[in-house]
Amino acid sequence: MSSPAIAAGSADFKRINRAMAFGGFSTFALLYSVQPLMPLLARDFALTPAQSSLALSISTAALAVSLLVSSVLSERFGRKPLMAASMLSGGLLTLLAAFTSDYTQLLVLRALLGFMLGGMPAVAMAYLSEEIEGSSLGLSMGMYISGSAFGGMFGRVLASVISDFWSWRAALGLMGAAGLYAAWEFWRSLPVSKRFRPGQGGFAGLREGVGRHARDAGLPWLFGLSFLLMGSFVSLYNYIGYRLLGPEFGLRQSAVGALSVLYLLGIFSSVWAGRLADRLGRRNVLYLVMSVMFAGLLLTLFGNLVAVVAGVGLYTFGFFATHSVASSWVGRRARAPQALASALYLFFYYLGSSVVGWLCGFVWEYGGWTGVVSLLGAILAGAMLIALRLRGLAPLEAGAPAAAGAPPG
Incomplete structure (x- = not known):
C-alpha cells in the first residue's frame, strides 16, 4: 500500500517547501545571474547584443534538452x-565560469551548467505532484515557483551590484558559492520520496511517454503556452537593460539590476494564483493573469521611468501567476510517466527562453525597444488564444488514471 499524500500544514509539507525553496532559488539564481551582465560581456568581449545573449540562451537550450534525459533517469533512480546532484554541479560550474579567459570557454561552461541543472526543475514538479495531495498541490507548486522567483531576483540583483563595484567574475564566483550552500540545505531538508514508483526506463519509454502526452487534449496546448510565455518574459528582461543603460535613461549597472527586485511580485503572485486556481479552477484564472501581462507590456513603451518600471512589474506579476497555474495544471492532468509530462512542459519553457531570447537580439539591433515590444505583443497574443482554447478543455474522465499523486484535472 502506498503512503498517504502529504497535506498542507504537516511537518513533511514544511520540510518539502523549505527544500524546494532552496532548489528553486539555486537553479534560477545560477541560470539567470548572467542576464544583467550581458552588456558588460558585450563590452569586454566585443560582442553584439545577440551574441552576448548566448551566455543565457545556450544555458537554457542545454537545460531544455537535459530535462528529457533527466526525466528518464529520475523514473529509474528516483x-x-x-x-541534489544537479544543484551541486551547478554551483561548481558557476565557480569555474568566474575564471574563464575567453568567451568561448564561458559559453562551454554555461552550456554544461544548463545541462546539469536539468536534473532539478522537471523532477521537482514530478516530486511535488507525487508526494503532495491534490488539494494542496497548487499551494506547494506556488511555493516552489516563489523560491524560483526569489532566486532569479537575487541572482540578477547581486550580480549587477557586484559587477558594478568589482567585476562580473566576482559576481559569478559568489553566486557559485551560494549555489553550493543551497545544495547542502536542499539535501538535508527534503524527505525521501515515499510515493515514487520506478517507471519504464530508457529511451523506448521516453518515446512511448511523449506519444501518450502528445495525444492528450490539453497537454500540448500547455506546452505551447510555456514556450511563448517564457520566451517573451526572458526577452523583456534581456533587453530592457540595454534601453535603461542607454542615453534615453542613462542608469548605472546596479540600478538596472535592481529592476529584478520586481521578482518579489512574482513570489507573491505565484502563491496567490496557486491558491486562487485551487478554489476557482485553472480555466478561470489563466486568462485573467495573462491580461495583466499584456497591460504591463504596453506600459513599457512610455518614455517615463516610473511607467517603464510599473510595466515590467505588471508583466512579472502576470507571468509568474500564469506559470504557477499552468505548471500545476500539468501536474494534475498528466498520466504516468509524470516526470516526463513535467519535463516536456519545461522543455518548451526553456526552449522558448533560448529561441525567442536570441531572436529578440536581432529585433533590438534593428527595431529598438518598439520592435521588441511589437514582437512580444504578437507572441503574447498567440498565448492568449491558447488560453481561450484551454477554457473550453474538458476535464479528464473521472475514472481515468492520472499520474501518481496527481488527481484528474
Whole structure:
C-alpha cells in the first residue's frame, strides 16, 4: 500500500517547501545571474547584443534538452538524488565560469551548467505532484515557483551590484558559492520520496511517454503556452537593460539590476494564483493573469521611468501567476510517466527562453525597444488564444488514471 499524500500544514509539507525553496532559488539564481551582465560581456568581449545573449540562451537550450534525459533517469533512480546532484554541479560550474579567459570557454561552461541543472526543475514538479495531495498541490507548486522567483531576483540583483563595484567574475564566483550552500540545505531538508514508483526506463519509454502526452487534449496546448510565455518574459528582461543603460535613461549597472527586485511580485503572485486556481479552477484564472501581462507590456513603451518600471512589474506579476497555474495544471492532468509530462512542459519553457531570447537580439539591433515590444505583443497574443482554447478543455474522465499523486484535472 502506498503512503498517504502529504497535506498542507504537516511537518513533511514544511520540510518539502523549505527544500524546494532552496532548489528553486539555486537553479534560477545560477541560470539567470548572467542576464544583467550581458552588456558588460558585450563590452569586454566585443560582442553584439545577440551574441552576448548566448551566455543565457545556450544555458537554457542545454537545460531544455537535459530535462528529457533527466526525466528518464529520475523514473529509474528516483527524484531526490538527481535533484541534489544537479544543484551541486551547478554551483561548481558557476565557480569555474568566474575564471574563464575567453568567451568561448564561458559559453562551454554555461552550456554544461544548463545541462546539469536539468536534473532539478522537471523532477521537482514530478516530486511535488507525487508526494503532495491534490488539494494542496497548487499551494506547494506556488511555493516552489516563489523560491524560483526569489532566486532569479537575487541572482540578477547581486550580480549587477557586484559587477558594478568589482567585476562580473566576482559576481559569478559568489553566486557559485551560494549555489553550493543551497545544495547542502536542499539535501538535508527534503524527505525521501515515499510515493515514487520506478517507471519504464530508457529511451523506448521516453518515446512511448511523449506519444501518450502528445495525444492528450490539453497537454500540448500547455506546452505551447510555456514556450511563448517564457520566451517573451526572458526577452523583456534581456533587453530592457540595454534601453535603461542607454542615453534615453542613462542608469548605472546596479540600478538596472535592481529592476529584478520586481521578482518579489512574482513570489507573491505565484502563491496567490496557486491558491486562487485551487478554489476557482485553472480555466478561470489563466486568462485573467495573462491580461495583466499584456497591460504591463504596453506600459513599457512610455518614455517615463516610473511607467517603464510599473510595466515590467505588471508583466512579472502576470507571468509568474500564469506559470504557477499552468505548471500545476500539468501536474494534475498528466498520466504516468509524470516526470516526463513535467519535463516536456519545461522543455518548451526553456526552449522558448533560448529561441525567442536570441531572436529578440536581432529585433533590438534593428527595431529598438518598439520592435521588441511589437514582437512580444504578437507572441503574447498567440498565448492568449491558447488560453481561450484551454477554457473550453474538458476535464479528464473521472475514472481515468492520472499520474501518481496527481488527481484528474
